[in-house]
Amino acid sequence: MIDTAWALWALLSRDVRAVARSRSQLYSSLLFPLMLLALLGTGVSSGLAPTSPRVLDGDYTSYLAPGMIAMTALFSSTFSSAGFYRDRESGLLRAILASPHSPQTILLGKALAAILIGSAQALLVLAVAVIIPGIDLAWQFGWLGGAATVAAAVLALNFMLSGLSLLLAVRIQTMQGFHLIMNLLLFPLFFFSGAFFPLDQTPAWLEVIGYINPLTYAVDLLHYASYADSPDGLIGPLIDGLVLGGLALLLFAVGLRRAPRTV
């Protein structure tokens, strides 16, 4: 048990160190959401003057902020999986798998690192959003409760994405193939998650897709905690939490369970 804990610690600290040394990865995953927030938020707020009641006072930048936190987690998860492929190509993963630990322990260590990195980056985007004067987050239940809920949502979202990455990365042989699948899967999900526009203001078919979309529940929980001033958000925190937490546990458990001995 202690050996396993040390192994997890060794794998986690190594992956965190690798990301910290990969400056371009670190900066791009932080700068892109912030850039989108500044450019798209300002452009839509002043150029299109949104009148939806869910975009409070027509301030689209503030509406966009929770979605950008989710997007950061999404980017970070994809980058972490790229690290998995780098380890596979360098042979390091094979060398690590030759240790006395099960493949599940090895992948758990790498997944925990991805979750930690993704959550830290997403919360950093939140911190920057809080500091920017033009962004007005409502924190309807106070910033402490709101921030704790955001942290929980970000953590659950990263668990879910990490489980999905595990499932895909151990089966898709090339990084190019993995990125293709992730882009095909995750970006449409992200567009229909309520991150860019309120789902209840869209045609019924789009709203239905939104409700099927697991990311919707993460974005809704983030909106609920940091932005919306209605007590229930779009779906409600209880359902958001249950769907997000349930899927996170399910995908993570299945991803680990189906880890192959060799990669």
Added chain:
Amino acid sequence: MTLLGPNGAGKSTILKLLSGEITPHSGSVTIFGAPHSRQARRRIGLVLQEPSTDDLMTVRETLQLHGRLFGLGGGLRGGRLQTRCAELLDALGLSDRADDRCQTLSGGLRRRLDLARALLHDPQLLLLDEPTLALDPDSSGAIWDTLRQRAASGAAVVVCSNDTTEAEAYADRVVIVSAGRIVANDAPANLTAGLRRDAIELEWAAPSNADLAELQAWDDVGSVLQTEHGLLLIVDNSAAAAPRLFQRFGAEIRGLKIRESSLRDAWFQIVGQPLPQPRDDEA
């Protein structure tokens, strides 16, 4: 022990079976007298065919990661682990590069790091897949010296290789594998003992079947094999055979090289085909 065989003979597969990376479709693998287990893996050190280091990690970090995976170093500072790392860095001439990133290491230094990593937990069984491939003589020598020391201290060392010269020089036992089967298993001296004394490599564009049959019938010729550039003959005495060859086939022969017969030729006699010649960059 060195596993010799041509590409695709099954050497690396044997190593993967022994390391527990794969399980056999049929039959069984017994390690330390028992079926493969996680406990057995604690006693195995593995060097893969290609260098397997992360460019972004330093040499010391690479060793520390693997030390922790193998249960060395209980504390954050890992006293025992640090000592062991220092010992191996020193033994393999990596001390002055300990804090450099792996991306700055040459191929030879990377292989030394792979070996240091495999030795870190003091394994009783050391499995190495072509550990000296493409290395300069200094790096090869350093690796073989370390392997000989490990073997002398009681560890079992199994090396996959195509290099008959190294096998002849360093291995206590050579196992020749062909098409997934063991076709010879003996000390190098015993494998070469039955050979005739000399090997003659002939540059000969297209010897006919009749020529081959005639050569095979000569009393002092042991074996005749067609190679990429001509023929390889194993003979009793090259001083007598060479003039006779020129006398009979002088018009066809474009070149001739004489050397003492070796393990490479024993391979030829046993398996019936020559081992691939090492490329220049592998020599």
